Amino acid sequence: MALAEILNERRERRPGIPAAIAELKSFFGERVVTGEDVRRAHAHSTTYLPAQLSDAVVFAETEAEVQTIVGICGRHGCPIVPFGAGSSLEGHVNAPFGGIALNLSRMNRVLAVHAEDLDCVVEAGITRETLNSHLRDTGLFFPIDPGADATLGGMAATRASGTNAVRYGTMRDNVIALNAVMPDGSLVRTARRAKKTSAGYDLTRLLVGSEGTLGIITSLNLRLAGIPETILSGVCPFPTVKDACDAVIMTIQSGIPVARIELMDEAAVGAANSASKLGLDPSPCLFLEFHGSAASVDEQSQAFSAIAAEFGGGEVQRATRPEDRARLWKARHHHYWDVLTLRPGCKGIPTDVCVPVSALSECIAETQKDLAASDLIGPIIGHVGDGNFHVLLLIDTEQPAEIAAAEGFMARLAARALAFDGTCTGEHGIGQGKRGYLDAELGPAVDVMRAVKQALDPRDIMNPGKIFSLS
Amino acid sequence: MALAEILNERRERRPGIPAAIAELKSFFGERVVTGEDVRRAHAHSTTYLPAQLSDAVVFAETEAEVQTIVGICGRHGCPIVPFGAGSSLEGHVNAPFGGIALNLSRMNRVLAVHAEDLDCVVEAGITRETLNSHLRDTGLFFPIDPGADATLGGMAATRASGTNAVRYGTMRDNVIALNAVMPDGSLVRTARRAKKTSAGYDLTRLLVGSEGTLGIITSLNLRLAGIPETILSGVCPFPTVKDACDAVIMTIQSGIPVARIELMDEAAVGAANSASKLGLDPSPCLFLEFHGSAASVDEQSQAFSAIAAEFGGGEVQRATRPEDRARLWKARHHHYWDVLTLRPGCKGIPTDVCVPVSALSECIAETQKDLAASDLIGPIIGHVGDGNFHVLLLIDTEQPAEIAAAEGFMARLAARALAFDGTCTGEHGIGQGKRGYLDAELGPAVDVMRAVKQALDPRDIMNPGKIFSLS
Incomplete structure (x- = not known):
């Protein structure tokens, strides 16, 4: 559109x-x-x-x-x-x-924490960082991390996910029930607090991802996870994006319960090097995180290293202390800001397609070719365990020709994702910009919606x- | 009703x-x-x-x-x-x-297996055992096991789950997308094959659990899991149901990724002893299954044993060979038939409430008292990791007084589950028998449905x- x-x-x-x-x-x-x-x-x-x-x-x-x-x-x-x-x-x-x-x-209270049941009840306006601060002493946390310090109501409304969805799922999986005020003013509670239910239509999941178009979410009953005993972070360079993606596929197939597995392509690593002077090997990298006991994260990371080696991966740098982990992941955490420095004054426009993991490397390769042919700057990061990747386009939004070029690229990207049987949005939602893509993606199902x-x-x-x- | x-x-x-x-x-x-x-x-x-x-x-x-x-x-x-x-x-x-x-x-074909993506596409009429036979050589399986050899379409329609939902989730979590013929004859596909999406309303989850009332599910895109390298089964007796439930809570809280954790109460174990001559300790038992590498299942079962000991649990009997595991779980597998032998000629009527796990032992204790006061025979098994349990009532359905007594009991059981903020049905669905309970459970939400x-x-x-x- x-x-x-x-x-x-x-x-x-x-x-x-x-x-x-x-x-x-x-x-x-x-x-x-x-x-x-x-x-x-x-x-x-x-x-x-x-x-x-x-x-x-x-x-x-x-x-x-x-x-x-x-x-x-x-x-x-x-x-x-x-x-x-x-x-x-x-x-x-x-x-x-x-x-x-x-x-x-202002509706940001924690209404209940049920530690024995690994759940809590919060008002919709609380942000995830506030919630996690509140939970710290319980040994529990809410694992969905979309990057921004979003509110839980907003995260539910857009069916948000982020870096650790590969292990903990998305908002779809982590909302047990919710309260919503419907358009007629009635207040509904979509489900009770039991972990599972077969009682009628799944209104919880109908409202999760409805983007505020069906009702106002006012409170949520959320699943929590135990704070891992040990967190081990890792970074591993690969010769090509395809090698990295093949390593991801084998990692998932092997059942390694990786908590995060993020790709940065050459351009994204290059942006980190130029902006943050990290001196990284200028090749695609996987950023990893393993959660578990000390023995378990060690076993997981060793298993990953063996897989990485099969696909030409370099040595896996590892860290467990928080400050070391932050250093190791700095390129990933600073990605957005690092990329913005490549063209000062421009806006970063993120895209959000998601494809079956087997199609990921081909989809990214075609996208990189498209970027080059279009003369667009768009470093890529991906939540690759889920097949979801973001191109961060740098656009001077004062220039109509650049906007048009970006729109052309985004339309081709969405069409490419659909051709691989993927979706135009893995986690950001349809909103205003992707309505036309939704029609292309789901056709008659949109009439049902x-x-x-x-x-x-x-x-x-x-x-x-x-x-x-x-x- | x-x-x-x-x-x-x-x-x-x-x-x-x-x-x-x-x-x-x-x-x-x-x-x-x-x-x-x-x-x-x-x-x-x-x-x-x-x-x-x-x-x-x-x-x-x-x-x-x-x-x-x-x-x-x-x-x-x-x-x-x-x-x-x-x-x-x-x-x-x-x-x-x-x-x-x-x-x-007759619509029972496997349409595609995408091993790299851990998913498959099947027609709705295939049964789960047929699907798993088909998958065997791929090293993958479809993990949802409701007991009966149900069709995948039916399992989706009732939002089925079963013994290993505690680890693998329910049908809600394992259907990526589905095709359905809607009441106007249109064919809709609810989502693409990407692992996650934020593209519009979650029609997949709206149809999963809709019990055939919104459309006819014709095919399903399902998540698959890797066949575990090792399966370790265990059985452990406990002094009381409460002790067993407390051990379950701590097991889940500790993050032990138990694949199955099933409770049989004294009456259920007694039925197994009398029917199958198993000579089990006549006390409540937990039946467990651990999936993973040989080292991992060993670590998991040791961790469980330590927890069980804290709550008075007996020695955990273990087995990994299929025939030994079958023997160890015989009481659980034969439960339905063993219970039926207690009153020949009677029908077994299963109930299906599900409550927060923290409320489980109290809910079961009150239910056992109710059974005794009502002079009803109703051994109990539970998918206790999820807070879901079934009373198998033995009723002579030719006797209106027995039907009435069973109905009174079931109404009290549903009310009790709701009082604990649970649901009248964890996995069987509403169908005809629980419509009144659904109204009590969700009130205004039923108007939205x-x-x-x-x-x-x-x-x-x-x-x-x-x-x-x-x-």
């Missing part, structure tokens, strides 16, 4: 919005903010997508308040754009039809303009 | 059924069977629920045929009851409004009378 189309979607604001805001003010007073700075801060976007501001920002503090807000907005047909930390990458917090941004960040959306939100007040192409 | 109510639900057959069957015969000839024996075999039930026969059984052989059948039935408003192996336990294959039973067992059902199946042709209480 071309940028111009998205911009042109900024249609008439819905007529009921002023009345809704007036009524919201009568309930929430100064917690309804209409100043432009605040509205802009709630519509910022880390992509090239232009900000589309809401008409007001409302700060909710309780589940009951969310019900009140949804009730008011529902009566007036006023769009509601849920907002957690604002770290989503696909324009989810934009308000193309106006309406309110519903800020949930639309029918569900229409049934649950007939007035289209929940984050309108996201996921579905406008007809 | 009392049995009488379910019986009385056999309402008028829908008027379009004869015309639908005539049209189906014109397409499928002798693959439309109306003889009573065949219809009865497709409505059998292993519970006390009475059989409710369809008007015809149709044997489908291809996805396109399923589309034709759904198209015809849709036009005539003829109910469709999907049928795989008939091993479901909650009346899912009954036809309270008449219509057709759609037999999918109904809205989804109404949107996707407005004529209510897909397995009507299941999941939802009739209004």
Whole structure:
């Protein structure tokens, strides 16, 4: 979808919005903010997508308040754009039809920790770092790490994952149940706290990944994991991306329970070298993390080393002390900032395709050729255990020709992922930018999604303009 | 819900059924069977629920045929009851409004095995044992084991799990994508073959557990696991159920990746002793299985032994050779048949609650007291790593007083599970018998489910009378 189309979607604001805001003010007073700075801060976007501001920002503090807000907005047909930390990458917090941004960040309490059951209950506005700080003394942690310090509600809404999904799964796997305020104002709890259930439709999973279009997630019952006794980090260079990917496939096939296995291609390693002066071997690298007992992580890393050697991998550098691990992974942790230094003043636009692991090296190779042919700078990192990789395009977003080149590249990348039976988004979501790709990816299934959306939100007040192409 | 109510639900057959069957015969000839024996075999039930026969059984052989059948039935408003192996336990294959039973067992091909990606694609009518026989030479297997040799389509439809869900998850976790024919006859594929995705609503998980009420699953893309290098089985007696459950909690908390951890209570062990002359210690027992390298399973079982000893557990008997493992687990494998010998001529009625693991021992203790006070025989087994347990009630279903006593017990059991924040069904599904419990369990969420059902199946042709209480 071309940028111009998205911009042109900024249609008439819905007529009921002023009345809704007036009524919201009568309930929430100064917690309804209409100043432009605040509205802009709630519509910022880390992509090239232009900000589309809401008409007001409302700060909710309780589940009951969310019900009140949804009730008011529902009566007036006023769009509601849920907002957690604002770290989503696909324009989810934009308000193309106006309406309110519903800020949930004050709903950030830990409601319960059930250590014996390895679960907790939190409000949707808590961030994962705050949660993990809270949990530290329990010996437990919440393992999903998308990079940004996102809120748990937002992570659920976009079905986020990140670096250690290869071992711990994604938000899909780690939400036991959730509370949500539906478009009619009703509060539903999707499941009880049992580890598994066959009681009716899986509304938990229907709301996880719904990007705020079906309801407002207000609290979550999350699975936790034990903090590993030992964490062993490793880095290993490979002659080619294909060699690295083949080593990944064999690692997974061998059942090594690797906690993280991240690829950086030559360009990404080069960016780290030039920006952070790391002096790394300028070849593709795998960054690894093993979790377990001291004996277990040692066994795992030895097994990996043997596999790496089969595919021409170099020596695996290892570290277990936190400061040494941070040093070893510095190139990976600083990737985003290192890449930005390659073209000062440009924006980094991340892509997000995911393909079957067997197709990964070929998909990356074709993508690298495409980048070269398009004269685009786009270092690649990948959560390669899952077949998910990101090209970080460096674009001068003031230059329409660069935007157009980036859009052309992204369309080809999505088509390539589909040709390998993959998806246009492994973890960022559809938002505004990928709606056309979703249609290409799932065809008739999108009609089923639309029918569900229409049934649950007939007035289209929940984050309108996201996921579905406008007809 | 009392049995009488379910019986009385056999309402008028829908008027379009004869015309639908005539049209189906014109397409499928002798693959439309109306003889009573065949219809009865497709409505059998292993519970006390009475059989409710369809008007015809149709044997489908291809996805396109399923589309034709759904198209015809849709036009005539003829109910469709999907049928795989008939091993479901909650009346899912009954036809309270008449219509057709759609037999999918001839759609039993393995369409693809992607060994590098640890996945396969199968038609819905293949059974798990057939699939695992097919996979044997690949070193991979499909790990979900509900006991019966169910079809994969049926297992997905009921969100089945079983003994090794504690390690490998349930059908929810192991279906990557599926094809389904929707009530309007359209064929949808819910996702691509990538390991993870954030592309739109999770229709895969919406259909997994939908019990045939939203669409007919025709094929599945399944995750596979590596066949473990070593399997170590163990059995360990405990003084009390509470001690055994406490050992389970600590085992899980310690991160021991136990593959199976099953409880048999005193009554279940007693049944094994009397029927199979095993001479077991007449106390609660845990049956375990560890998967991994020889060193790993040894480490795991030693770690478990240390935990068991803390809670008064006896010596852990161990075995790794298949025939020795079979002998060690004989009491568990023969449980159903052993229990039936306690009251010849009676039916075994399995219950299926699941609670947070921390509540398990208390929930079982109260249930045992209830059984004693109700004068009911009901040995207990549990997939205790998940908090799921089954009471196998022995009931003379010819005696209305016994049925009533069983129903009273089951209602109290469901209420007890809910009081512990658990679910009325961990893995069997709602079907006909638990519709009232679902309402009690999830309240307003059931209205959301109904809205989804109404949107996707407005004529209510897909397995009507299941999941939802009739209004």
